[in-house]
Amino acid sequence: MSTMSRPRGPVTRAVPPGDDRERATCTDCGFIHYENPKIIVGAVVLVLGGVLLCRRAIQPRRGFWTLPAGYMELGETAEAGAQREVWEEARARVDLSGLLAIYSVPRISQVQLIYRAHLSEPGFGPGPESLDVQAFAWDEIPWESLAFPTVTWALEAARRAPVGALVPETNPPGDGADMPAGACGDE
């Protein structure tokens, strides 16, 4: 660790050659940190006339219910990422049956890709980031204890379209670029 008092790392904002906007750069080594929106991948897993929800073991919104979802990683397809997240958070193996919804959350520069899924083998349970995983019937979903607005939106979309081809939902009208503070996906 350095004892120098000036900032270190990519903390200086400058327009790189050939670019048209400022990027965070490191004045020590020249590293340019191109930041772009991140992709959240996840699924509404339909089981027994209801849906799998995970109770969050981590902040933000610890203790609230969410869909199994998280950051897409390098080298995977969006579909494989959604299946991986369902396994990591809900210990369920699933097949996907279409893109249910795509939500933009520009305040935190996220795009969320939510798939519709079904169990490919029996069983589910909490992964390390979940306190609990339960299958809720539609009329038992804890609507007041959901972690994020996009969880509510995706559940409503899945309830409207439990089978058949999907025209993916997007942000509700008027709620696109203006999501309330506190709305976010996994950190």
Added chain:
Amino acid sequence: MSTMSRPRGPVTRAVPPGDDRERATCTDCGFIHYENPKIIVGAVVLVLGGVLLCRRAIQPRRGFWTLPAGYMELGETAEAGAQREVWEEARARVDLSGLLAIYSVPRISQVQLIYRAHLSEPGFGPGPESLDVQAFAWDEIPWESLAFPTVTWALEAARRAPVGALVPETNPPGDGADMPAGACGDE
């Protein structure tokens, strides 16, 4: 600039506390470079029974024809990003009419969101990254001179579904995680 010979910047791979995979970190300042897939946003712009294509002024694939598309930026919705890219590369103002296709290109860790669009006001022309912009009738598209496989796929999807609600296309069967070398979106 440093005269030290050891590597600088986030070039050392290590698993950060609480994480489960290696990330590029800087041993000088502790900066962790979380790299995730990047999002390409773009559009098939339908005009006069055909489609707008841009001839690339930049590498890779300079001189080949492509859709107006590029990296989504922080703080915008996917839709706004697609409209911005159409303006930057094809100097066209467009309205979007649905998500036409979502392609994963895991070899280069991209997700491409391609919308169907129509001109909202007359006119188009080359932006700084395009040598030329032309409206091609479907039977005049230069199929042999397209820049990337995903351009071909998106044009075929748009030709099949020029109007109405869209179930977004995904990678063709067997071509998902195995895109041939040289296939990529904008660099």
